[in-house]
Amino acid sequence: MMNSPVSSVGTITELFNAIINETCLSKKVTILRALRTALEQFPRQANVEDVQWDTATMCAFARSLLFSGVPIDSREDEERQYEQGDFPGVSETACEGMVCARLFLAVASPEQVGVSDFLTPLQVLCFAHGDPKLPWCSEASVSAASALAAQLESPSSARQLISLLKYIQPKLTKETWKKNPCYRRVFKVALFQLxxxxxxxxxxxxxxxxxxxxxxxxxxxxxxxxxxxxxxxxxxxxxxxxxxxxxxxxxxxxxxxLLYVKEPEVIVKLHTCIRNLLFSDYLDVLRTFRIKDEKRQRMAEDVYNELFTAAEMEQAFALRKAYSSQFCSYIECLGIDVVKYMDKTLRVLLEYVEVYDTEEQECRRNALLALAMLIKHTWLRIPSHFRKIVESLFKLAYDLDEHNRTVLWAEIVECLHLLRISCPDEYKTFKEDMSLLEGSDIPGIPKLRACVAKCEEKV
Structure with missing residues (x-):
């Protein structure tokens, strides 16, 4: 005989309360499976608008699913790398709980389940089970989270995301954040959806x-x-x-x-963050109206100085590559203000141009790109530095030719082209000197002369 909606509500409510009061995960899974059966057998002919559920019990049920579906707070400030076996029973309980929550959404009216105290814990649970590689997740729990999230009301809406971030705040205080790896993950995922x-x-x-x-x-x-x-x-x-x-x-x-962290990936991401923080809405104003924000300029110059100091002292190729990848962008952001650090900037750039590089020649390429940007922005100051720049380019050409390198010649042409524009008199003398070396067997001279010829072709 088919159960009536009223008796089914009573049975499901009893199971809700049993789940709320149960702390043992294995026992809770058993009750959740019974709840799943009861929800699957709920009379389909019933009008969900006519079925009344106790709101307080619903919300407590959602909180209970979250509590048992994520790792509990660590007793110590743990920051180790967790493994799949560190959280036994969590993924299975979460999976069963999310399946039950999805089935319950189908038998309750949108008005009843639309309250924030019910939705938010479920959304946190879905965010927590977003990647099967996480130690508290499994393929089954991730699949259940995806299915539940699809039924929740706009889980990625700004209102819901802010509500979710407020909800997990107590888990991310100075005293608690180290004890909650799962909530750190939820915070990160939610933050980057805003x-x-x-x-x-x-x-x-x-x-x-x-x-x-x-x-x-x-x-x-x-x-x-x-x-x-x-x-x-x-x-x-x-x-x-x-x-x-x-x-x-x-x-x-x-x-x-973080400027003192010696990790290549961190260096690149950190400086990208800093430039976004200081310049993403500022460069257009600076270029259009010539209005400077002295505070931002000071911040940027502090970082620029630190960057070039660290780059000058660094010997490891991986770190030199990371540092040099940031030169050009900072010079572009600072513009003419880079003249305050002209001597230091040129010293570092030319050292990177001259010093032996790896097979890919990334450090040298980065330095040449930055040198071209420096010439563009400080062309009035370049004549006094012309000689040491072309000497470095000659040393580079010599080294490239001697080791049969086929890269960087386009970057050398661009630098020579900019020198030709900014220092016409000095460049004319340089060109005459190069013509005197015609037929020379010195490595690099023929290719450098070819670069000069290509400069003549540029408008």
Whole structure:
């Protein structure tokens, strides 16, 4: 005999309460399977609008699913790399719980299940089970999370994301964030789904955990430092918005501490973040109206100076490649203000041009691109530095030819072309000197003369 909706509601409510009160995961899985059966047998002819569920019990049920579907707080401030066997029973309980939640959504009215206290814990659970490689996840739990998320009301809407971030705040305080690897993951996933202007509204919520994560990057082992990320342009609030709320300097000071991390991937991502923070909405204003923001200029110059100091002292190829990849972008951002550091900049760039590089010649290529950008922005100062620049280019040509390298000649042509424009008199003398070496068997001279000839072809 088919159960009536009223008796089914009573049975399901009893199972809800049993799940809420059960703390043993294996026993909870058994009750969840019974609940799954009861939900599957719920009378389909019943009008969900006529079926009444107790809101407090529903919300407590959702919280219970979240509590048992993610790792509990660590007793110690653990930051080790977890493994699949570290959280027994969690993925199975989460999977059964999310299946039950999805079935329940089908038998309850949208008005009843649309309350934030019910939806938000379920959304946190879905975010937590987003990757089967995570130690508390499995293929089954990720599949169940995907199916449940598809039924939830706009889980990626700004309103729901902000509600979710507020909900997990207690797990990401100074005292608790190290004890909750799962909630750190949820925070990261939710944060990168926010877009401007909603990100601006969420800044008071997201900044404290974000700064704690930054601190973790600074103190962590090398393999955990590479989580720094620069959001897509559409995700981040413009620097002017951050500055208006007083957050720009806070973020800058937090990021600046990472300048001393010697990890190539962190170096690249960090400097991309800093440039986005300082310049993403500033360069157009600077170029169009010639209006300078002295505070941003000071911040940028501080980082520029640190970058070139670190690059000058570095000997490891991987780190030299990472540092040199940032030269050109910073010179473009600083523009004419780079003349304050002209001697240091040229010294570092020319040293990178001259010193032996790896097979790919990435450090030298980065230095040549930065040299071309420097000539563009400081062309009035270049005549006094012309001789040492062409001497470095000659040394580079000699080395490339002697080792049968076929790369970098296009970059050399571009630098010579810019020197020809900015220093016509000096370049004329240089060209005459090169003509005197016609027929020379010195390595690099024939190819350098070919580069000069290509410059003549440029308009």
């Amino acid at each position: 877009r401007h202007p909603d990100m601006s509204d969420a800044l008071p919520i997201v900044l404290p955990p974000a700064l704690l994560t930054r601190r973790r990057l600074h103190d962590a082992q090398p393999d955990t430092r590479t989580r720094l990320r620069s959001p897509h342009r559409g995700q981040r609030p413009p620097p002017s918005e951050l500055d208006r709320h007083g957050y720009q300097e806070v973020l800058f000071d937090a990021l600046k501490h």
